[in-house]
Amino acid sequence: MLKNMEVRTGDAAGVAGPFDRADWERFLAAETGLPWLLRFSSPPSLDADHAVVRRSWADDIAVLDWESGPFSAVRGARQIAGTDDDYLILSVMGAGSAVFGQNGHDWQLGQGDIFLWESRSPAQMVAREPVATRSFVVRRRVQEDMGCQLRMDGPARGPLPEVQLLRSYVDALSTSLPRLSDAAAVAARNALLELGWGALQSASPRDPLAVLSARRAAVERYVESHLGSRDLSPEEVAAAHSISVRTLTRLFSAAGDTFTGVLRAKRIARVREELRVGDATVVSLAQRWGFVDSSHLNRRFRAVYGVSPQEYRRRAARTRATPPVEQPTDTTDR
Incomplete structure (x- = not known):
């Protein structure tokens, strides 16, 4: 007691x-x-x-x-x-x-x-x-x-x-x-x-590099969850993780990347996914994934994939519509 x-x-x-x-x-x-x-x-x-x-x-x-x-x-x-x-x-x-x-x-x-x-x-x-x-x-x-x-x-x-x-x-x-x-x-x-x-x-x-890797992974998780924000900036991301913009830059430069380049690549990857499986317009995709407008999205997408978003969607649709070629089965007795 x-x-x-x-x-x-x-x-x-x-x-x-x-x-x-x-x-x-x-x-x-x-x-x-x-x-x-x-x-x-x-x-x-x-x-x-x-x-x-x-x-x-x-x-x-x-x-x-x-x-x-x-x-x-x-x-x-x-x-x-x-x-x-x-x-x-x-x-x-x-x-x-x-x-x-x-x-x-x-x-x-x-x-x-x-x-x-x-x-x-x-x-x-x-x-x-x-x-x-x-x-x-x-x-x-x-x-x-x-x-x-x-x-x-x-x-x-x-x-x-x-x-x-x-x-x-x-x-x-x-x-x-x-x-x-x-x-x-x-x-x-x-x-x-x-x-x-x-x-x-x-x-x-x-190893200090392990800490940098863990911090970058945390930053990338944050970026993934805020991809639709057009105003997502290095300053905002750095503040969310209580680090300086200089430190944020160093997290990406250590692997030969830039924050802006990684952000853009993630946004274009989301657009590509939706072009393959959805029917949203290019204008709405630009708005959804943080691009200034559809022209901006078109330029960035073409720089990565060599075609416009519309052409990429048409090609993806043709690929899905084409049945697989059946391979002949060898029935010869052995």
Whole structure:
């Protein structure tokens, strides 16, 4: 039985009690989206009689602060099934020590250590002394779209400057979040992902080209979903990914491409698909896929395929109408 449980969500705060283990588990599942099966020390000690959880937000990343006495916790099949999405969780040990286990690894964690875990795999954590952690809960697709794909290769520890920078940023972020504007919260979220990725790479360096490739893939997914916007520009795409136009240009030039060339090629490919299977006019296709007008589309299409869109459609129709030539079957006895 917990004599007191302090709950803080956003700007709200309260202290309630007594709370038993089931109450605490229900609260954690509802407030954090990450159910755990919990056990607190028995018999209860003074340190174990008080637990605190606080939640705030950095745009779409949940920031969770946990303080409690000794405990053990397990996420099994039931808790995983009760989790509503696929998350990666970046956690920082603020005080105390614990053992965390997932995917066949058991990590001994101490103050200042940074570790990563995932919501779709069983996990367990045991703390034999009072602990405090701060965790950042990120949907996996969010960090993939950012091009900062976090990896679970073990904790980041020690006096490495990357780790120290992330810890300092995390401390500053926790006090600044309530006062940030919406735009600043988005920037803070992006910086958190970047610094988290950098800190975890300190123990397992990766090829920088892999990061460029992931970022370009994220940019291209964005472009694909906005192809119909006539005003789609490098400035808009760069802002959507919190990078500079210069960085955006570098993502494409590294492979010998240009942003404008790739955008145009994707639009012409969509037009080609519709010419083969649909009956929309060239004028409507130009409007649908972001060309200035039908003349602009005609010029660009002819430069790629050597014929006008109308001629391409006629040829495609003739190809579909021509039955395949049957090959004679050799029935000669052998």
